[in-house]
Amino acid sequence: MINIALLGFGTVGKGAYEILTNKKDSIKRVVGEEVQVKKILKRNLNFKTEIDKSLFTDNFEDIILDEDIKLIVEMTGDVEKSYIYIKKALNSKKHVITANKGVVSEYFEEFLEIADKNKVAFLYEAAVAGSIPIITPLKSQVITNDISRVRGILNGTSNFLLTNMQVRKSKYDEILKEAQDLGYAEADPYDDVEGVDALRKLRILSTIAFKSSIKNEEILRRGMSTIDLNDILYLEKHRQKIKLIAESRMEDGAFKSVVEPVILEVGDELYGIDGAENIVEIYGENYGSLSFAGEGAGSLPTGNAIVSDVIDALGGNYYPVEITRHLENKSSDIYAKYYIRINRKINLDGENWIHSFENHEDYIIVSTNTIKRSFLLDKIRELNLSENEYFFARFN
Numbered sequence: 369m370i371n372i373a374l375l376g377f378g379t380v381g382k383g384a385y386e387i388l389t390n391k392k393d394s395i396k397r398v399v400g401e402e403v404q405v406k407k408i409l410k411r412n413l414n415f416k417t418e419i420d421k422s423l424f425t426d427n428f429e430d431i432i433l434d435e436d437i438k439l440i441v442e443m444t445g446d447v448e449k450s451y452i453y454i455k456k457a458l459n460s461k462k463h464v465i466t467a468n469k470g471v472v473s474e475y476f477e478e479f480l481e482i483a484d485k486n487k488v489a490f491l492y493e494a495a496v497a498g499s500i501p502i503i504t505p506l507k508s509q510v511i512t513n514d515i516s517r518v519r520g521i522l523n524g525t526s527n528f529l530l531t532n533m534q535v536r537k538s539k540y541d542e543i544l545k546e547a548q549d550l551g552y553a554e555a556d557p558y559d560d561v562e563g564v565d566a567l568r569k570l571r572i573l574s575t576i577a578f579k580s581s582i583k584n585e586e587i588l589r590r591g592m593s594t595i596d597l598n599d600i601l602y603l604e605k606h607r608q609k610i611k612l613i614a615e616s617r618m619e620d621g622a623f624k625s626v627v628e629p630v631i632l633e634v635g636d637e638l639y640g641i642d643g644a645e646n647i648v649e650i651y652g653e654n655y656g657s658l659s660f661a662g663e664g665a666g667s668l669p670t671g672n673a674i675v676s677d678v679i680d681a682l683g684g685n686y687y688p689v690e691i692t693r694h695l696e697n698k699s700s701d702i703y704a705k706y707y708i709r710i711n712r713k714i715n716l717d718g719e720n721w722i723h724s725f726e727n728h729e730d731y732i733i734v735s736t737n738t739i740k741r742s743f744l745l746d747k748i749r750e751l752n753l754s755e756n757e758y759f760f761a762r763f764n
């Protein structure tokens with residue numbers, strides 16, 4: 369019997385527990401022993417559950433001091449506390465699995481080093497793109513390929529919002545509430561809609577793909593919360609869709625990384641990724657690209673990624689992350705064409721960065737020539753627009 373502990377019993381914790389219980393026999397056949405949940409950490413112990421209440425504790429010491437517990441699964445979402453829990457667990461030679469991209473993206477290299485020193489597994493498949501197995505394939509692909517680009521839809525909540533605004537023509541707040549009720553959103557949905565969550569996932573993917581530490585603060589970010597139905601309907605007329613895209617690419621030996629709304633044409637592989645679905649594309653030297661798609665959030669989809677990691681950790685089946693170089697960051701050098709909607713009548717006649725201009729009743733729509741991204745931000749600053757007065761997206 370192998371004893372493990374769960375930290376957190378919310379959307380992901382319950383999904384992982386259900387799979388560990390229902391698939392106990394097949395897990396045993398692969399691991400060689402039964403995997404049993406011995407303890408579950410929660411803050412609030414005053415709650416209703418069908419499972420044995422004696423499993424629950426609100427004291428981490430009950431888990432860390434228990435030498436029978438060989439592995440902990442962290443699914444709390446609390447970055448500060450989980451940093452301490454994960455470090456203590458690794459230093460106590462317990463394997464660690466986590467779904468928490470907040471803590472992984474902040475302390476990735478430190479955790480990798482401590483796990484390596486203690487010869488235990490540190491795995492985080494569930495932290496990037498929910499159900500999709502992407503970390504394991506990516507770690508394997510970097511052995512035989514130089515990866516030149518990683519691109520994807522990495523946040524289920526914002527994609528669910530964008531799809532449902534378009535299909536149901538419903539209001540932003542109404543759909544966000546639905547995403548929260550379905551367990552897709554982060555504790556603070558700001559992280560979902562402002563691209564913070566996607567950025568954290570891109571940081572993890574890019575670091576593995578490019579073998580260089582690419583930190584959260586090195587990635588440019590713009591969210592989608594100021595979008596309105598007018599943007600979606602306008603682009604729909606042109607058979608275009610907006611998606612919140614996370615992308616890192618290598619150019620001339622440096623990297624460029626950005627998370628922002630992007631306008632896609634029919635035919636783009638990301639165009640048809642709707643609802644809470646995610647996709648990750650990796651571009652390797654031995655092939656064009658590989659794509660991995662599936663549910664990006666939710667209880668059982670994410671729980672499934674957790675349990676796959678538990679099996680890999682206990683079986684010793686995992687690849688290392690190799691960070692072998694330091695790449696220059698050229699993210700400030702991004703050039704593209706942009707769509708901008710401004711809720712103010714502004715005269716942009718004679719501006720040579722403007723490609724086209726349309727006057728609507730309460731707003732204007734502008735498309736730009738190819739410009740530097742920072743130039744666009746300067747122009748928006750010069751116009752003194754408040755955050756809610758405009759929305760922009762990059763043409764792919």
Ligand SMILES: NC(=O)C1=CN([C@@H]2O[C@H](COP(=O)(O)OP(=O)(O)OC[C@H]3O[C@@H](n4cnc5c(N)ncnc54)[C@H](OP(=O)(O)O)[C@@H]3O)[C@@H](O)[C@H]2O)C=CC1
Nearest residue numbers: 376377378379380410411412443444445446467468665666
């Ligand atoms: N929801 C999803 O679809 C996905 C989530 N994730 C990540 O998984 C993690 C968990 O998310 P999710 O399950 O949705 O979150 P929930 O809010 O549903 O659940 C969090 C659980 O953790 C417990 N908890 C929170 N803080 C602490 C703490 N300091 N000490 C002990 N227990 C704590 C809560 O206890 P209590 O109930 O007592 O308050 C609760 O049981 C997050 O990092 C999230 O980003 C990753 C992929 C998908």
Ligand SMILES: N[C@@H](CC=O)C(=O)O
Nearest residue numbers: 523524525552554665
């Ligand atoms: N809030 C996240 C959950 C999974 O990582 C999302 O919506 O994608």
